[in-house]
Amino acid sequence: MAKEECKALLDALNKATACYHHLVLTIGGSADSQNLREELQKTRQKAQELAMAIRGRLTPPLRDRGLGAEERAEFERLWVAFSSCLDLLEADMRRALTLGTEFPLNKPLRPLVRTGVEGGAANVAARALSARSLRHEAERGFDVEDLHQLEREILQVGEMIHDMEMKVNVPRWTVQARQAAGAELLARPSAGVSSMRCVSVEQRMGPCDPSKALAATIFSAVLLAAVALAVCVAKLS
């Protein structure tokens, strides 16, 4: 079915955009490296491929005048999600260009901001590309050429968005999203291992809580000691 395919592609694009956002966060920080720039390039190219594919699938049904109202509403929903996702991607790409120009990797004059983030993001990129792991082949001057490439891609995405707006007319105010407010608190409907993991969200221990954890351990230790003493007293008497 066309709709299921579109949904699957949209999910993949969503995943790629989220991973790209996550990778762009660390440009200029202490985790910046040629590898990161390469991961960025691969992620955004994958995202663009997906975007082209979705656009190819979604445009014909929406331009087809003889489509039923139900179906049309469904496609419009997908279209709105797709175009917002593309806007997010374009904005992130622009920021990546600005940050990449400001923090070039081979010039030691401008040191990277020490943000405390270390460690690679290879897993993030692998998730975006739906691959097991990622091979890094970046050479030394990779980031400079990449920036030129990025500029071209930004223009392409901008043109694609403009084109989309011209070809398909979907008024935003008529589209009703499926998810209501607070829908993210419910478990994810998609089947598979991922839904089980999603429900059991691990408790995030903020950097402000070490004293609390320490207090909890001490308290439990004292409690155990008290129980042991009580048992001894009971045995003796």
Place this chain on the structure above:
Amino acid sequence: MAAGPASHCGLPRAQRPHLSKMEQMVVSMQDPDQGVKMRSQRLLITVIPHAVTGNDVMEWLIHKYCITEEEALHLGTLLVRHGYLYPLRDPCHLELRLDETPYRFQTPYFWMSTLWPAAELDYAIYLAKKNIRKRGGLFDHEKEHYDQLHRKISHTWDLVVMQAREQLWAAKQRRKGDRLVIACQEQTYWLVNRPPPGVPSVLEQGPERNSCTAGRVQMTKTVDFYRREVECLRKALGRARVKSSVCLEAYLKFSSQRGPHDPIMSGCLPSNPWVTDNDTYWAMNAPSAAVPTRLRVEQWAFSFRELLEDPVGRAHFMDFLSKEFSAENLSFWEACEELRHGGQAQVPALVDAVYQQFLAPGAARWVNIDSRTMERTLVGLGRPHRHVLDDAQLHIYMLMKKDSYPRFLKSDLYRDLLAEAVVPPETKRRVFPFMRKPRHSSPSPALLPASASREPSGGDGEA
């Protein structure tokens, strides 16, 4: 929401120079040899590097810029308030403390200049993520924002939920320490850009002059780019610039000259009407007062423009000029002003009348204009518009300013005016407070103004 074809917008960063200065400061703090000393933060299991204390930051600022402690504290607080540095223990209170509280630097993505202005979709995604992580435990103001956003962008709510989930998943692929740091960074960014109620917002500034979202960086420099640069620089060269020494001297002179005349700086006589409900001050300084106050007459000596702008001054100047037989200059000037500010329909008739009365050879009140200006005016009179007499008016104005005005200031007429001018006496302050005139006189006799220290037997007739 979709962007149009790429168009070159102005330089948004140039409008917010304080941000670029702060960023330069932050980058120079990162220098491995001369930057701020870095420590590590120890959590229960994880160790996260790159923490700084408030003391280190202060010392570095004092050392690098040779400033006092107070100034360094202020600078440091600015850095924290704008989100370039965030505290690790108490993230909701953005201030610089001078003890061992640890801070960390914000990643350049979340700097105020990169991500300006904060987008609503991003905020919605952040709130959705926080909702998932804290299982609905948002703050009150965040809940309100959440509802508002849901109403505003309900059409993209699918995407909001999807993105929130995916971003959390992407974050899980990282090490625990990195995950914590990134979460803190995002939280700080939103604390700065959507502050909780009661916290002053650093975003408040005047109306946006060039509101475009992200600066367009250009890597490939085309011909258009250089053409625009040349244009911009040419305009910059053509602007008149005044040396600051000249400017400041003029400013000092202005302040010392006008100081005694300013009602707020030097008080107003007889009394401030807003305080004592006595509006003698306004009556005496009305534009058409018969006898001007001394301060007003003194003000006419500051510049010719002051004299002409005051109706009383202008009238006295006209008297002086008629004694000198050059009153037609001022009449011509006034007629030109009327032309410039009058109605469009009257322009041709007025131009004609002025010409007949003042400029025609053998006119009744002929004004003396030099030949070049006269030629230009005569040419322009063929097509009359409201600015056709501007050159002639300016010539007469400069003539009066250089010639008649200094003579006026030295004349007996002016000296008599100064002598006759009124200096209103200051109202006597009443010694006994309960004898003071009531501030609000009540119109209805039923409402007696309640004054606690009223004499029981006395009872001034204040009903």
